[in-house]
Amino acid sequence: MQLLDGKAMAQTIKEEIKIEVDKRIASGEKRPHLAAILVGTDGASETYVGHKVKSCDQVGFESTLLRFPDSTSEEEVLNAVQELNNDASVDGFIVQLPLPKHINAEAVINAIAPEKDVDGFHPVNIGKLTLGQETFVSATPKGIITLLDRANVKTEGMHCVVVGRSNIVGRPMSILMSASSNQGNATVTLCHSRTKNLKEICLQADILIVALGRAEFITGDMVKEGVTVIDVGITRVADPSKKRGYALKGDVHFDSVSPKCEFITPVPGGVGPMTVVSLMQNTLRAAEEK
Ligand code: NDP
Numbered sequence: 001m002q003l004l005d006g007k008a009m010a011q012t013i014k015e016e017i018k019i020e021v022d023k024r025i026a027s028g029e030k031r032p033h034l035a036a037i038l039v040g041t042d043g044a045s046e047t048y049v050g051h052k053v054k055s056c057d058q059v060g061f062e063s064t065l066l067r068f069p070d071s072t073s074e075e076e077v078l079n080a081v082q083e084l085n086n087d088a089s090v091d092g093f094i095v096q097l098p099l100p101k102h103i104n105a106e107a108v109i110n111a112i113a114p115e116k117d118v119d120g121f122h123p124v125n126i127g128k129l130t131l132g133q134e135t136f137v138s139a140t141p142k143g144i145i146t147l148l149d150r151a152n153v154k155t156e157g158m159h160c161v162v163v164g165r166s167n168i169v170g171r172p173m174s175i176l177m178s179a180s181s182n183q184g185n186a187t188v189t190l191c192h193s194r195t196k197n198l199k200e201i202c203l204q205a206d207i208l209i210v211a212l213g214r215a216e217f218i219t220g221d222m223v224k225e226g227v228t229v230i231d232v233g234i235t236r237v238a239d240p241s242k243k244r245g246y247a248l249k250g251d252v253h254f255d256s257v258s259p260k261c262e263f264i265t266p267v268p269g270g271v272g273p274m275t276v277v278s279l280m281q282n283t284l285r286a287a288e289e290k
Contacts, residue, residue: 001258004151004230004265006143010273013146014059017280021060024287032287033062034118034279035084035093039077039103040070044236045096052094055276061283064090074103078111085113092118092136092286094279097168115289118282121168129172132179136282141172143274144209144230145183153228153263159204160186163218163251164211169232173209198222215249220256228263232271 021032034056038049049065056063066080077099084093093116099105109117114124120138128135137145148155160177164170170190178188189201202208202222210218211232223229233251250267258264265271 001261002151002263004147004153004263004270006147006265006270006272006274007268009147009150010143010277013277014055014280017059017277017284020284025060030089030287031060031062032283033064033089033091034283035064035066035087035090037066037068037077037080037084037093037095039068039072039096040100042098044234045098049096051272051276052279055280056283059280059284061280070100072100072103074107077103077108081108081111085111085116090116091290092116092283094119116286118279118286119168120172120282126167126172130175132181136285137176137278138168138172139278139282140169140211140232140271140275141176142278142281143271144173144232145176146278147230147265147271147274148207148228149183151263153207155183155207156185158186158206159189160207160209161189161191161202161205162209162211163191163198163202164213164232165190165192166211169211170209173211177207177209210251212251214251216251216253218252218257220253220260223257223260225260226262227260229257229261229265230271231265231267234267234272 036049053063053065084090095108109121112122114122117125118136120136125135129137162170162174174188174190177184177186191198191201199222203224205227207228209230213233215235215237229252231250231252235249236246237249239247248268
């Protein structure tokens with residue numbers, strides 16, 4: 001079993017990005033600038049945005065965090081999006097999800113200018129991704145593709161099972177893995193909560209990508225020998241022995257699954273850091289294309 005160390009790989013990519021940024025600055029171009037809108041005080045969202053801001057510092061980007069209280073109206077968020085669309089100093093921006101229930105996330109995402117949508121959630125960018133055109137690939141699927149590619153995990157002709165069909169992870173992941181590309185060319189099965197015989201399908205996977213948000217759901221009896229497992233899930237599980245009162249758990253029961261794997265991602269330290277660094281790559285690209 002070999003661990004796919006997303007933390008170490010993300011660090012390498014950050015150093016590569018920093019070199020590109022330094023080159024830009026040396027040739028008189030401006031620093032890439034990522035902005036983020038955060039509505040409310042959800043603990044996990046605060047953590048994720050904090051990682052993104054810190055990564056901007058590490059790669060030499062400028063960053064702006066726009067914080068709004070839970071009570072912010074949809075119109076106020078849409079106004080903030082418009083301002084960022086029109087702000088020439090901002091190369092790309094994200095709206096941290098989930099938004100409070102009274103705000104229609106779809107309306108907010110649709111309002112983002114596609115050329116600044118570095119999360120790759122806008123319908124135009126999802127459409128391009130589906131058609132195999134150059135675009136901002138959403139950060140988590142992009143990070144997973146990069147991880148598999150740099151670790152030389154063969155995807156061509158493999159049976160890839162994706163568990164979870166969300167618009168931000170599972171669905172784009174299934175499209176990328178089935179795409180006619182060097183990092184794709186897999187035969188893909190996309191599973192969800194209405195899938196029958198999930199265990200039997202998972203047992204057929206050469207590559208199993210799990211994004212369902214249920215701690216330790218995939219167990220050793222659900223995977224075959226030699227499988228590559230990508231665990232996207234991050235769930236906070238109460239743990240009084242930890243200082244912060246909780247432990248982070250993936251969707252995969254690591255102890256029973258990992259002995260059967262050729263490759264597996266840990267949680268934390270697998271997909272999470274690759275997601276953040278992919279956002280940095282998208283932002284650099286947005287700056288370069290301007
Ligand atoms: P969503 O809740 O949007 O989607 C979950 C998906 O899992 C749905 O498609 C759902 O099916 C499916 N599902 C739920 N229960 C089952 C089940 N028993 N059997 C089969 N399928 C099931 O989650 P996200 O995709 O946004 O996130 C998934 C996990 O990944 C979460 O833990 C999240 O925190 C984590 N995450 C991690 C990131 C990272 O950077 N590491 C980034 C983004 C997310 P249905 O559609 O039928 O309801």
